Amino acid sequence: xQRMHGEALxxxxxxxxxxxxxxxxxxxxxxxxxxVVLMLVFVPSALAATPxxxxxxxxxxLKLDGTYTPEELKxxxxxxxxxxxxxxxxxxxxxxxIRQQLKDRPTFPFTGFQILLVSAGAVALxxxxxxxxRQSRRDPSA
Numbered sequence: 001x002q003r004m005h006g007e008a009l010x011x012x013x014x015x016x017x018x019x020x021x022x023x024x025x026x027x028x029x030x031x032x033x034x035x036v037v038l039m040l041v042f043v044p045s046a047l048a049a050t051p052x053x054x055x056x057x058x059x060x061x062l063k064l065d066g067t068y069t070p071e072e073l074k075x076x077x078x079x080x081x082x083x084x085x086x087x088x089x090x091x092x093x094x095x096x097x098i099r100q101q102l103k104d105r106p107t108f109p110f111t112g113f114q115i116l117l118v119s120a121g122a123v124a125l126x127x128x129x130x131x132x133x134r135q136s137r138r139d140p141s142a
Contacts, residue, residue: 054072059087073101
């Protein structure tokens with residue numbers, strides 16, 4: 001029996017693809033994992049309230065309706081643009097309100113949770129490094 005040219009070619013291609021299919025899936029999974037981690041790191045900072053958001057919230061009905069972190073409130077107080085171009089009848093009472101809110105907030109005691117987060121991040125980086133090193137040893141063509 002004669003083999004047709006297409007059959008031989010497809011068998012060769014199939015054999016080549018069959019060898020690398022698992023490696024491609026691992027690389028795709030690793031890429032997706034890295035994408036998720038980057039999203040978790042950068043998305044919260046993009047969603048933070050700007051000083052203009054705080055100003056607009058107060059200018060709407062002379063009350064702060066939103067919930068703002070102390071860092072966002074401090075960023076408002078340190079923003080020169082709002083204080084230079086904002087209306088004084090809005091910025092002055094808002095400044096005193098924010099200063100009062102920052103003064104009234106109790107400081108949260110150090111619980112060690114920050115160290116736990118940093119340690120977990122370090123362990124995750126080490127694990128990813130070890131996995132990448134093992135992957136590079138297994139795949140000599142990459």
